[in-house]
Amino acid sequence: MTGGDPYEKTFAALPPTPPGRGFAHTWWGLAWLRALEHSALDGEQVKKGRRYARTGAVGAVSVRPGGLTAVVRDRDGTAHRTDVLVQEFTEAQWDRLLGLAAAESGHIAALLDRDVPPELAEDAAEAGAELLPGIGDLDPRCDCGEWDHCPHTAALCYQVARLLDQDPFVLLLLRGRGERGLLDELEERSTAGADIEGASGADSEPAPADTGARAAGGRGGPGMRGMPGIAAAEAYAAHEARAARGGPAPLPAPPALPEAPGQPPTLDTEAEPAGLDVDGVEFLAQAAAAEAYRLLAGALAPGHAERAPTAPLTTVEDAVRLTAEAGDVRVRSRLAAALGRDRAAMELAVRAWGFGRAAALAALEDDWTPDRAALARARAALTTAWADAQAPVLRRVRARWTAADAGLQLRLGREGRWWPYHREAGHWVPTGPSAPDPASAWAGPDPEPGPGPGPGAGATGAPEAP
Numbered sequence: 001m002t003g004g005d006p007y008e009k010t011f012a013a014l015p016p017t018p019p020g021r022g023f024a025h026t027w028w029g030l031a032w033l034r035a036l037e038h039s040a041l042d043g044e045q046v047k048k049g050r051r052y053a054r055t056g057a058v059g060a061v062s063v064r065p066g067g068l069t070a071v072v073r074d075r076d077g078t079a080h081r082t083d084v085l086v087q088e089f090t091e092a093q094w095d096r097l098l099g100l101a102a103a104e105s106g107h108i109a110a111l112l113d114r115d116v117p118p119e120l121a122e123d124a125a126e127a128g129a130e131l132l133p134g135i136g137d138l139d140p141r142c143d144c145g146e147w148d149h150c151p152h153t154a155a156l157c158y159q160v161a162r163l164l165d166q167d168p169f170v171l172l173l174l175r176g177r178g179e180r181g182l183l184d185e186l187e188e189r190s191t192a193g194a195d196i197e198g199a200s201g202a203d204s205e206p207a208p209a210d211t212g213a214r215a216a217g218g219r220g221g222p223g224m225r226g227m228p229g230i231a232a233a234e235a236y237a238a239h240e241a242r243a244a245r246g247g248p249a250p251l252p253a254p255p256a257l258p259e260a261p262g263q264p265p266t267l268d269t270e271a272e273p274a275g276l277d278v279d280g281v282e283f284l285a286q287a288a289a290a291e292a293y294r295l296l297a298g299a300l301a302p303g304h305a306e307r308a309p310t311a312p313l314t315t316v317e318d319a320v321r322l323t324a325e326a327g328d329v330r331v332r333s334r335l336a337a338a339l340g341r342d343r344a345a346m347e348l349a350v351r352a353w354g355f356g357r358a359a360a361l362a363a364l365e366d367d368w369t370p371d372r373a374a375l376a377r378a379r380a381a382l383t384t385a386w387a388d389a390q391a392p393v394l395r396r397v398r399a400r401w402t403a404a405d406a407g408l409q410l411r412l413g414r415e416g417r418w419w420p421y422h423r424e425a426g427h428w429v430p431t432g433p434s435a436p437d438p439a440s441a442w443a444g445p446d447p448e449p450g451p452g453p454g455p456g457a458g459a460t461g462a463p464e465a466p
Contacts, residue, residue: 014162065174108187
């Protein structure tokens, strides 16, 4: 590292990054990369830039308040002047950040150890001094002519993530303050705060024994910040009282549901390993995050404890679920091939899945025969579903009631619900979600108009096949 100007530092070009090794490991380095990867409009440009950074195409990096500069070379050796601009803090923002850092001795110690306390970053953000860049905060400039992130600006950002991992003061320099001046000002503020506290304490009466506990409770660890404090003696007494009554201590409130599923990291590989579809693996990671989010939302929903647990998905069900979430044609084709199905059969299963997940897929593929009790309930439902003058003519085969002349069909699921189908290009395809009674399913969102009354329909609307 070089640079005589305390407000500008130049870092020598870093060596290539081995395949499979990430560019960042600290939480702030990963946050920097998220700001890049979530901001760029073209993900392919970002992936290309990651490959550039991995092969050592980024030269020496100059860091100054408000910006980064480096020369990035294409594979043919063409050099590009590349800049990434970051908004500097105002004096008011610096005053808030330094005040927060000086208020906690642990924050200064952490910074000296090249660590950024998450609490400091959170408090600073709440005070209007976002230490870490967010989506759209990294402003790319490159002489290649791209107006959005190009491979050169993306490569520079990836390389800077490695610098941030080693030295978070790089981030503070980007925001406008050099390390030496920053530490001097923190020391002055800490000393001044200690002097004021000492003078105040000399003239005040001794605090009660539980005051420290209350103060600590008001601050707490990272998960307790901002919560009101309680004396340790009071908390223990309350616990003992509950135990004496035979009741357990109350559970803490459940966490709030995040706004969206988490974003898994990308696979930082220069070349895809033999036999591994990197895009497919990245898709599986994102699909797992989405499914975890769905399960968490269900667990936090009111009445979750009273609902019966759902059975785990079978291999076929899970493959159909993944296909429904996959946008990449290659991934969808591989999932279909894994089940031994052609694309048309898989797309039909995906369509069914969209109407009711596993139960809807079972209605499509499970051609079962109801027992006497289930058949009696189905006949009773059909009898009461329509007025005699409106009942369609239906013919039953196992658990499927068909009005062939209208190209419509009702399927009874093992769970007792009715699923609407219509005939399309010679195949029966699902047309909507299930309903508890056949008439509601018949009049679902998609089916074509049902047939009028048929002669000899009878109470159930159909002479049944044996």
